[in-house]
Amino acid sequence: MRFPPTLLSLALLAPLMSSAATPAKDATAITLQSNQQWLQRLPFADRGDFEAAQRGLIERYEGVVSNANGKTVWDLNQYAFLNQTNAPGTVNPSLWRIAQLNTIAGLFKVTDGIYQIRGLDLANMTIVEGDNGLIVLDPLLSVETAKAGLELYFKNRPRKPVTTVIYTHPHVDHFGGVRGIIDEADVTAGKVQVIAPQGFFEHAIGENVLAGPAMKRRAQYMYGAPLPRSERGQVDAGLGKGIPANATISLIAPTREISQPVERLTLEGIEVEFQLTPGTEAPAEMNIYFPRFKALCMAENATHVQHNVLTLRGALVRDPKIWAHYLDQSLLRYGNQAEVVFAQHHWPTWGGAQIREYLADQRDMYAFIDSQTLRLINQGLTPMEIADTLSSLPPRLANKWYSRDYYGSLSHNVRAVYQRYMGFYDGNPANLNPLPPQAAGKRYVAAMGGADQLLTQARKAFDEGDYRWVAQLTNHLVFAEPDNADARNLQADALEQLGYQSENATWRNAYLSGAQELRDGVAAATGGGGNADDMVRALTPAMFFDYLSVRVDALKAADHDLSINWRFTDLNEDYALTLRNGVLTHRDLTRHDQADVNISMNKSTLDRIALKQTGFLKEATVGDITITGERVKFLRFMGGLEETDGRFNIVTP
The missing domain is CATH 3.30.1050.10 (SCP2 sterol-binding domain)
Structure with a gap:
């Protein structure tokens, strides 16, 4: 009789046993042509982000982070294949670009008094130098990477005690490493305070528990956990390289919650203004402004990607309307003051004009997703019809790198908005009570004249590069005849090409994970993951x-x-x-x-x-x-x- 572990989505950190995997195939001529066309669609000559991502670099991190048992937690060396300038045919050039940017790792100076650890985890850790101590924003996902990040900081900056930790929101990559930088005994003794937005603790523990096993399984697809790190495998996760493996997850409860819409504190001689933004990228979240440094932290509300309205692993649907509202409030309140904007992913934006444009564009992006989906809902369009109709942001937004579909995507975000307002049902009674996939698959195969006839049509579609249709056709056959090797292999081939063509890191990971499991089956867990004892005790x-x-x-x-x-x-x-x-x-x-x-x-x-x-x-x-x-x-x-x-x-x- 076993009791369940909590925060079950963290089980995705456990590595999967990778038996002799079937080698991935090369890009087809049609995929090569598709990827080549991206070079004409987007402004690849603009290298501004590469300059910004390296600006303020003090020391590059090139080491390996291990846990107490000697198992590797973080190793950017496995992404050395990204060093080549041009994208290979198996990776969308736009995705290759963000994958290269996310490998720029180390200690960076944001502005006088503010430093960031980037590329040692999925998220960033920000360190603000106070008069007598340090203020740390979001101590990464794992104890091991947070500790390594702080050691890198102390190697290059004066050693002061960490006296304040601030959690910007309750996603695990923003708090899980806290015991790597502070001792709970110091918190209990009042030497260190921990600050978080109202509702943080409830959401940090409660999110993903009830549907944890399913979310964990889907997260393996989303982050590409079972995939090799290679040109034909996982290259990135959009927000960062990926999730640490074999990691220790920790949590120390906040000693103070920010509860007012705008709240000011003085921490280590530094005035800090908190702007609560509930219901945006997380149920409890807050932006932070530092007047002394004219620096604005946008938490995860504005990053260098289009974010998720609904993450592929599963979650409650977020509200892009309120998200846009708070972005506009940040622009209004800080746009004429801030000289640098940074977030807890990616690299900062410097300069008043650039900041105002960036915040306005991010606001407009989420407002567009909300309002235009509703416009088409009211015209009677169904979710997939809306996704097909809204195939791109307006041109000015679409050409901004920080609006691209690297993590969220316009396609699945507009469907999430539909779900938020209208639910699962598209209004067509034929879809009110459809057959489940296995029963439907058998009927589709029979209606098309049997497995051989379906495969003939699917192979013809594959040769024509109609990979989406191949995936749909063969999916019916796989569910009708799970042991049909020809169907599984052909569907794997189609998913693989869709992955190679995808600009979105999480879509690529999902497609390639599906292809791998069609060929080799579901990998066994090694049981060699880290632990999350604090999360269990907090349940x-x-x-x-x-x-x-x-x-x-x-x-x-x-x-x-x-x-x-x-x-x-x-x-x-x-x-x-x-x-x-x-x-x-x-x-x-x-x-x-x-x-x-x-x-x-x-x-x-x-x-x-x-x-x-x-x-x-x-x-x-x-x-x-x-x-x-x-x-x-x-x-x-x-x-x-x-x-x-x-x-x-x-x-x-």
Whole structure:
């Protein structure tokens, strides 16, 4: 009987066992031609971003970061193939460009008093020099990379203690490395404060827990976790190179939350102005302005890519309308003051005119996505019709590198806006209750005259370069006949070419991951990942019970009603659980007047079970968990909870 780990999306950090993978194929002549055309579509002669990305470089980082067990966490050397100037035929030239930019790593001076660690993780760590101590914004994703980044800073700058940590928002790449730069004992003693936007802790722990296994699996596709780092594999992740492997994820709770729309503090002699931007790139997020330095931190609200309205791994749909609103408020409030804008990904923008143009363009981009999707919704267009109609941003925006589809994409963002306003149903009754893929696949194959006839048509379409259609056709056959090697290989070939052509890093990773699994199957996990003990301990009892509820098979449990009083003695908290009609619900900080079973334990015992340091039955046997009442019925219920296999099939049934 196992209890679930929390923040399950972090399991994507565990490497996959890569058996002898089928070699990837070369780009076809049609893909070569498609990629070559990109060189005429975009202003590749503009090298301004390369100058900006290297501006202020103090020391380049070329080392390897390892964990305590000697396993590699971060190694940019695996991207050495990006050193060649021109993109190979297997990579979209625009994607090659951002992939090269994201390899420029090290310690950078943003302006006097502000420095950044870039390229040691998916995100940036920003260090602001105060009078007697350091203010650190977003200490990366892993303890190992954050520690290496701070060591690089101290190698080149005066050594001062870190006295303030600021989390700009609750995505793990912006807080997970905190124990690499501060000690929780210093926080407890009041020597270090940790500042975050209102709602940070709830979202940092709660996001991705309930749908964690599915999000983790999809994130492997999105970030290309199982792919080789090569010209025919993963080259980038859009926001940065990728996710650290074998990493230690940590979290120290904030000691102070920013709750006012605009709030000012003095930290280490420096005036700091916080601008809350809830509901933008994250549910809780804030921009930060430093008047002394005339420097504006945009968190992750304005980066050098078009961001996600809905990330491919899955999440709640974001609101591009409110996103545009807060960008406009930042432009209005700081546009005439700031001399440098930086974010927690990519490189800064310097100069008042450039800053105002940049913020205005980012505002217009998200406003365009929202308003134009709604315009076409009201004309009756369906999600895919809208994506096809809005195939490009307006020309002036489309030609700005910081608006390109490297991470989010116009295609999936407009469909996310449709989902936000209209839901899954496109209004056509034929799509109200369609057949699931396997049943539909069999009927499509039969309607087309059988597998051989479908493959004949698919091969003809492949030769014509109609790869999207090949992928759709062969998908039906793969779901009808999963063991049809010809269908799997042809679909893999089509997905591979779509990946080679994609400007979007996450689309490329998804296409190539699908191709790899069609050829070789789902790779086994090595179990050699890092850990996220802080995240497990931070899981509240209510979150734990919510997660239990999604592991109950309602039909199997429908006739097994059970009422439970669950007490955590160290917290002095009671919870009343009810299993009825196969549904588990809970009431917090209360008890049933009469319960079938009573559980008493420490929250620390639950944490040790979740961390797999002990087991529920063992603790119930030795006495650290007390069970009274219908013990057998309760243990049968717990033993019947589903165990999710996080390696479920995606491109096959």
